[in-house]
Amino acid sequence: MTPAPDNDTLLLYAPVPLHRGADGGLLIESQAMNGLRLWARSFSRVVVMMPLSPDPAPRGWVPVAEAAGTLDQVRLEPLPMAYRPDQFLRQLAPTRQRIRALIGEARWLSFAIGGLFGDWGAVAGFAAHGMGRPFAVWTDRVESEVVRRSLGDGPWRARLRARLTHRPMARLERAVIGRASLGLFHGRETYDAYAPFASGPSEIVHDIHLAPADHIDPARLSTKLDDARHGPLRLTYVGRADPMKGPLDWIEVLERLAAMGVDFRARWLGDGSERPQMLARIAAAGLQDRVEMPGFVTDRAAILEELRSAHVFQFCHLTPESPRCLIEALASACPIAGYASAYPEDLIAAHGGGVLVPMGEKAALAHEIAVLAGDRERLSRLVANARADGAPFTDEHVFAHRSEVIRHHLGAV
Structure with missing residues (x-):
């Protein structure tokens, strides 16, 4: 017909x-x-x-x-x-x-x-x-x-x-x-x-x-640019704690950062099958005072606030997908740092709002994040670049x- x-x-x-x-x-x-x-x-x-x-x-x-x-x-x-x-x-x-x-x-x-x-x-x-x-x-x-x-x-x-x-x-x-x-x-x-x-x-x-109003506003961006220059490095991830998201890789990167003497605070917002193992690893490494796992968060405003407050969106995705959380991070002026693949490479191709390492290279990712923790001017530039990469997405x-x-x-x- x-x-x-x-x-x-x-x-x-x-x-x-x-x-x-x-x-x-x-x-x-x-x-x-x-x-x-x-x-x-x-x-x-x-x-x-x-x-x-x-x-x-x-x-x-x-x-x-x-x-x-x-x-x-x-x-x-x-x-x-x-x-x-x-x-x-x-x-x-x-x-x-x-x-x-x-x-x-x-x-x-x-x-x-x-x-x-x-x-x-x-x-x-x-x-x-x-x-x-x-x-x-x-x-x-x-x-x-x-x-x-x-x-x-x-x-x-x-x-x-x-x-x-x-x-x-x-x-x-x-x-x-x-x-x-x-x-x-x-x-x-x-x-x-x-x-x-x-x-x-x-x-x-x-x-x-993401509605236009969900993007970080100029005043908040200015505050974040200043904030990125001092204090513990704030890392975050928002998503399911499932194997395809590489949650145990994520924890290992934090363990490596702690061993390197990096001053950081990290949070994973989300629930999933790997969450018990993540909590066990955090306890075994003695990172309870630096790593929080609040679980599943339904409040959209709270998620956006998390991204706007964080210095780096750390991810360890292991499968070929196009997760929206990376775009949400960029729109919140939160640089992405994680495993390279076609999707994140394309997202930051214009302005370079993040750092990427080969898939599975946990030591390399920890090194790149440690470099950002020690070079706050570069981190501040990445914050501005991330906002520019995320701007077109509504x-x-x-x-x-x-x-x-x-x-x-x-x-x-």
Whole structure:
């Protein structure tokens, strides 16, 4: 079915799960709600397919009803959560039929992919291709490679699952991308991995939720530039304490800094499977008075304040992804220091708002941070450079850009 020329409906698949509240109403992750609000600025109508989780909502999910008036153009379409093979096979036929009907309602199509069983974005892509409809595919990390690199982590069942799924996952990714009319890849990391498999045009895009007011203001920047010249070096990280984030590498860098006599204070905001091991390492190294792990923080203002107060955003990411926390740090004038890969290299290419070392080189990273602790003029310059590198990134800009790209390329097909 070809949509009418005046049809300006965008159909999305987003893998962020919906949940049911005690009153039966839907709950959605707060940043996902902001994304829907921004999509609705560019299209007259937005239909969003999202998996519906049977579990209680985690922290950070809010009632959709709270957005009354701001999401009037948006319709949510819950799909079954079916990440087990038996669940997926049972739900595949009816869900694919439903997706095809939703494709028939819309003019513009954009589907997020990632995973294997239960990846309704991939199912939607194959359905659209079979209907002769152009569609965009979006992803923010190289999921199959993330899974492959987890082969040595976790319990044996997780390792076995990773061994059995990472290759078919990679083939599925390439098959969907090869059928898409447009590839939208979040950050240089995913673009470099996936663009070679695209049959149509590809673009580097970003998916962030920083309003212009969330960027550090000039007065606070001036204070931070002065503050960076004295006192203990303040290090931070904001994100999940999962193996792919390199949390134990992060701790080892701090252990090395302590052994080098660097005066520092460090904080990791976030929860995850590696948090108990991190706490044990901190205690074993006698760093409890210098390293804090507050756990998961839901207060957005508190997270931004953390980044604005820190001198360095230390990261040890081990997998090919495009984490938004690096952009949030730069927008807060917090220089990044961590493992090099295409994504952070691209982020600081213009102004050099950080220092990068080869992947896994913990000693080199500790050395670079120690140099910054001893050269406060250089650190102050990096603070200013980080702010310049982060300046272009606002949620309004990146969502408007992605909408323009979809209209331009899919409208020409």
